[in-house]
Amino acid sequence: MTARRVVVAGAIVADRRLLLAQRGYPAEVDGLWELPGGKAELGESPESALRRELREELGVEVRVGTALRESVALRHDLVLVALRAYIEDGSPRAVEHRALRWVDADELRSLHAEGSLVPADTAWVPELLVDLARRPGPS
Numbered sequence: 001m002t003a004r005r006v007v008v009a010g011a012i013v014a015d016r017r018l019l020l021a022q023r024g025y026p027a028e029v030d031g032l033w034e035l036p037g038g039k040a041e042l043g044e045s046p047e048s049a050l051r052r053e054l055r056e057e058l059g060v061e062v063r064v065g066t067a068l069r070e071s072v073a074l075r076h077d078l079v080l081v082a083l084r085a086y087i088e089d090g091s092p093r094a095v096e097h098r099a100l101r102w103v104d105a106d107e108l109r110s111l112h113a114e115g116s117l118v119p120a121d122t123a124w125v126p127e128l129l130v131d132l133a134r135r136p137g138p139s
């Protein structure tokens with residue numbers, strides 16, 4: 001059996017907005033929007049990998065919360081998961097992405113409808129819309 005590597009992405013919601021990051025590469029997804037994140041190293045937990053990736057990509061420190069229910073097989077050896085994350089320190093900057101954008105539920109629906117999300121991430125749209133509708137509570 002091939003060991004599955006995990007790509008871990010962060011669902012960062014604050015004030016009823018979700019943070020999206022615009023990819024610049026590879027060509028097939030250039031210009032499309034994703035949840036920031038990246039591949040976990042061998043032996044690295046998804047939570048540690050997400051903290052590391054968001055530090056590198058956005059320059060923020062996060063607390064990692066629960067996982068979204070859907071996971072997506074990208075290839076036979078690569079699985080994509082999303083974890084909720086909460087910024088504890090720093091303001092996100094597009095260190096490795098073309099741009100960052102905070103979107104509300106309507107903007108997320110529009111990006112989805114116009115095909116501007118990275119294809120694999122469309123699996124998360126229903127769950128993200130639920131999170132965006134939720135009243136911010138003590139966390």
Ligand SMILES: Nc1nc2c([nH]c(=O)n2[C@H]2C[C@H](O)[C@@H](COP(=O)(O)OP(=O)(O)OP(=O)(O)O)O2)c(=O)[nH]1
Pocket residue numbers: 007008009034035036037038039040074080118119120121
């Ligand atoms: N980070 C991230 N990657 C995603 C998402 N959706 C999706 O299909 N991918 C794919 C794109 C890539 O094939 C892979 C992760 O690549 P990456 O470029 O973000 O990760 P990385 O920095 O660790 O990888 P690399 O440059 O070493 O190849 O997962 C998503 O929402 N976030």
